[in-house]
Amino acid sequence: MLDDPNDNSELATSIKDMNKIARIIRNRRLEKGALTLASTQVKFSFDEETHNPTDVSLYQLLETNYLVEEFMLLANVAVAEKILYHFPSNSILRRHSTPKPKQIKEFGKLLNTLGYKFDYSSSKNLADSLDQIQRKDDPFFNKLVRILTTRTMNEVELSSIVL
DSSP, X not given: OOSOTTOOOHHHHHHHHHHHHHHHHHHXXXXXXXXXXXXXOEEEEEOTTTOOEEEEEEOOOOHHHHHHHHHHHHHHHHHHHHHHHHOGGGOEEEEEOOOOHHXXXXXXXXXXXXTOOOOOSSHHHHHHHHHHOOOTTOHHHHHHHHHHHHXXXXXXXXXXXXX
16 A cells, blocks of 8 residues: 555555654654664565475565554553653663673774774764665675674663652
8 A cells, every 4th residue: 555656545545644654753763863773584485285495585674564663662652651650660661781892892893994984882873873884786785784783782671760
């Protein structure tokens, strides 16, 4: 429906409107320093009779994936705000801590030797750096940089919110 300019049904129009809103929300998150990282997701095809794998390919994210992601994040924030308001002493925050210092520093040095500026002093600077580290005709390189950056990240932490 998103890709069909001739579909003007009520449902298609609503989905297209939601997608416009999702893009605005996403852009605002990115402007504030949200990171767009990458993980390798693969898709397997199986033989219907034997159920053996017959092919493997990279999973392609579609515009609708981002639409759903934005509204899921928005719902999570709304619920977290309600919990914090009603149960402030029982609230927990899920967050990513700073990257692993040794790994991010080594990765930064590697990128610097390739001629790229890699600033990881804040989430916003890291996001901006990743957006600048691009090879125009090499999407594999661009994705690889984000995958390797992801590998320098620590696991998600849970912490109590203290008011």
